[in-house]
Amino acid sequence: MKPQIIAMDSPDRVGDFACAELRKYLDRSDSDSAAPAKIELFIQQNALNLPSGESPLDGFMLEWAMSSLRIVAARPKGLLNGIYGLIELLGCRFPFPGIERCPEKLDWVNARKSCNENTWNIPSFNHRILHFDNMRLTPEMIDWIGKLRINMIQQPLHVFVKDIGAKLELANMLQDRGIELNVGCHGFDNWLPPKRYAADHPEWYATCHAARRGEFHEANDEKLPAEFATGQLCLSNRKMIAEFSENVISFFREHPEVRTISLWPNDAAGGWCTCRDCLALEPDPDRLDPQTGSPSRSASYLGFIGQVGKIVHAEIHDARIEFAAFSDFSTPPLNTRVVPQEDYFLGFLVDDFFGCLFHGHGESWNRDRIETSHRKWRALFPGEIYAIGYYADLCKVMDIPIVFTTKIRADMAYLKDEIGINSINTLVVCANLDYLLNFSFVNLYSYAALAWNHLRSSESLLNELAAAICPAQRDSVYRYLSTWDQLGESNPDKHGGWVWIEPDEQAKKDSPWSSVIHFLRAGDLIDAATVTKLETFLSKARTHTADDLIAQKILERMSNAFLVFKKMHAFDPDAPVEQRTTDIKQIRELVTPRVFPGGTMALLEKWENPT
Numbered sequence: 001m002k003p004q005i006i007a008m009d010s011p012d013r014v015g016d017f018a019c020a021e022l023r024k025y026l027d028r029s030d031s032d033s034a035a036p037a038k039i040e041l042f043i044q045q046n047a048l049n050l051p052s053g054e055s056p057l058d059g060f061m062l063e064w065a066m067s068s069l070r071i072v073a074a075r076p077k078g079l080l081n082g083i084y085g086l087i088e089l090l091g092c093r094f095p096f097p098g099i100e101r102c103p104e105k106l107d108w109v110n111a112r113k114s115c116n117e118n119t120w121n122i123p124s125f126n127h128r129i130l131h132f133d134n135m136r137l138t139p140e141m142i143d144w145i146g147k148l149r150i151n152m153i154q155q156p157l158h159v160f161v162k163d164i165g166a167k168l169e170l171a172n173m174l175q176d177r178g179i180e181l182n183v184g185c186h187g188f189d190n191w192l193p194p195k196r197y198a199a200d201h202p203e204w205y206a207t208c209h210a211a212r213r214g215e216f217h218e219a220n221d222e223k224l225p226a227e228f229a230t231g232q233l234c235l236s237n238r239k240m241i242a243e244f245s246e247n248v249i250s251f252f253r254e255h256p257e258v259r260t261i262s263l264w265p266n267d268a269a270g271g272w273c274t275c276r277d278c279l280a281l282e283p284d285p286d287r288l289d290p291q292t293g294s295p296s297r298s299a300s301y302l303g304f305i306g307q308v309g310k311i312v313h314a315e316i317h318d319a320r321i322e323f324a325a326f327s328d329f330s331t332p333p334l335n336t337r338v339v340p341q342e343d344y345f346l347g348f349l350v351d352d353f354f355g356c357l358f359h360g361h362g363e364s365w366n367r368d369r370i371e372t373s374h375r376k377w378r379a380l381f382p383g384e385i386y387a388i389g390y391y392a393d394l395c396k397v398m399d400i401p402i403v404f405t406t407k408i409r410a411d412m413a414y415l416k417d418e419i420g421i422n423s424i425n426t427l428v429v430c431a432n433l434d435y436l437l438n439f440s441f442v443n444l445y446s447y448a449a450l451a452w453n454h455l456r457s458s459e460s461l462l463n464e465l466a467a468a469i470c471p472a473q474r475d476s477v478y479r480y481l482s483t484w485d486q487l488g489e490s491n492p493d494k495h496g497g498w499v500w501i502e503p504d505e506q507a508k509k510d511s512p513w514s515s516v517i518h519f520l521r522a523g524d525l526i527d528a529a530t531v532t533k534l535e536t537f538l539s540k541a542r543t544h545t546a547d548d549l550i551a552q553k554i555l556e557r558m559s560n561a562f563l564v565f566k567k568m569h570a571f572d573p574d575a576p577v578e579q580r581t582t583d584i585k586q587i588r589e590l591v592t593p594r595v596f597p598g599g600t601m602a603l604l605e606k607w608e609n610p611t
């Protein structure tokens with residue numbers, strides 16, 4: 001007997017998709033006497049059974065009766081999460097984008113036994129966000145992150161317009177899965193392109209902005225994205241604010257699939273307007289932000305956000321507007337009345353490079369900085385706040401295959417339980433290099449699982465993933481993954497493993513990324529004996545699972561990625577030129593840059609053309 005699916009009264013798009021997903025997985029398995037006769041999908045809008053203070057949002061509950069199962073949720077996205085939760089209980093696993101592992105016969109007996117019956121399954125964080133910086137999304141990636149219960153994707157405006165914004169298939173896939181879009185990120189110039197305005201209105205830009213001197217670039221020029229423009233806007237100019245807001249409104253109208261925009265200043269901040277009216281926006285223009293040591297501009301910035309928010313929200317009632325706190329606007333302003341209070345705002349906190357895997361938010365040496373910003377913001381802003389991590393940002397750390405589940409977990413526990421942050425985000429900058437994604441998918445898997453339940457142990461998480469990758473050799477895979485995990489834990493450096501190597505003067509001139517590419521090499525973290533150990537675990541798993549095609553596929557990707565790491569680790573820049581050329585050629589064959597070169601490619605180029 002196959003269960004009959006009974007959907008709620010008036011399903012929407014996500015509800016329809018949830019039904020179809022359930023049907024798809026049930027149809028793959030033969031009839032089974034242990035299966036319930038019917039599965040009801042039930043929306044309980046106000047979810048009254050919840051303990052006070054808990055919001056159901058994307059949560060779900062499985063209610064089993066003698067011969068039926070009811071999946072209850074507060075909204076359709078919760079139903080979809082519940083369906084994926086059920087499918088996992090039945091034995092299906094989604095370890096890697098585009099790869100899934102389902103048993104021939106769904107295990108209804110075990111599903112019912114191991115299910116936490118009649119208890120709400122509530123996510124730890126309201127929004128579980130992935131920030132795709134320069135990566136182009138693929139259908140298999142979207143399908144995967146839907147199964148990982150991610151509910152928001154963030155993209156810079158200049159990336160979005162060429163990626164999801166221009167590809168109906170991807171936008172549809174996101175909408176089916178109830179994954180919201182958050183577009184904007186760094187770059188005032190993206191919303192107010194100097195190419196269009198600077199000739200007539202140079203006064204709309206900050207005093208130091210190149211537009212004031214008649215120099216400007218295409219806003220969407222990938223070589224120089226507007227997010228890195230050297231100057232901000234003249235935030236005291238009312239006509240500028242009106243036009244800026246109109247452009248935001250037009251964007252919302254052109255892209256009804258987007259309901260959240262993030263309005264962050266240009267990256268690395270600085271470049272604020274120094275006209276008299278702008279300086280008057282700051283209660284104390286000379287007050288230094290402890291994060292950067294430069295004059296704080298949080299009052300000017302938030303005043304601007306508040307005005308844009310008011311204009312936009314009057315036209316687009318369901319718009320959500322995100323403001324940021326980082327760099328020289330990381331601490332709240334003296335005049336706290338400019339801090340947004342309405343619930344259409346979303347707060348975003350970042351500690352610049354201090355939220356990466358090597359600089360855990362909650363680590364003791366980092367706490368003073370965090371305490372001076374995050375806790376104050378939490379007290380001042382009543383709405384939803386998320387923090388961002390660099391959990392899959394391998395572009396910056398070069399050749400390090402990170403599996404630091406323990407660090408992600410510690411960050412989340414600190415942010416949620418101690419500070420009261422209610423949403424979470426991570427950068428996925430790494431993924432522009434295919435081979436790096438083959439490492440960092442573990443981090444993304446861990447991130448998503450922990451964002452759903454931040455109290456899970458890393459051991460149980462990595463065990464679950466190892467079993468999904470390779471059931472027959474789960475122990476070897478687990479030991480491979482957890483060895484990386486332990487490396488992050490045991491590094492003796494007081495900064496948690498970070499080794500800062502100052503770029504030399506020539507490197508700074510050669511590349512704007514030079515301060516990035518010198519960050520950390522795997523060789524700083526790992527010795528030859530550990531490399532051998534890691535290699536043994538991986539090759540053992542590969543050798544003993546030749547008949548398991550899913551395991552072979554994932555393990556081959558992991559092995560190739562590991563090989564790149566090994567070769568880069570062993571590379572000797574002082575070796576004879578023939579040797580160097582051969583070594584670099586071998587690495588290049590394994591490394592495919594998807595969109596933009598990133599740190600690894602920059603290093604290879606440097607090795608090829610030593611000065």
Ligand SMILES: [Zn+2]
Nearest residue numbers: 234273275278
């Ligand atoms: Zn100004």
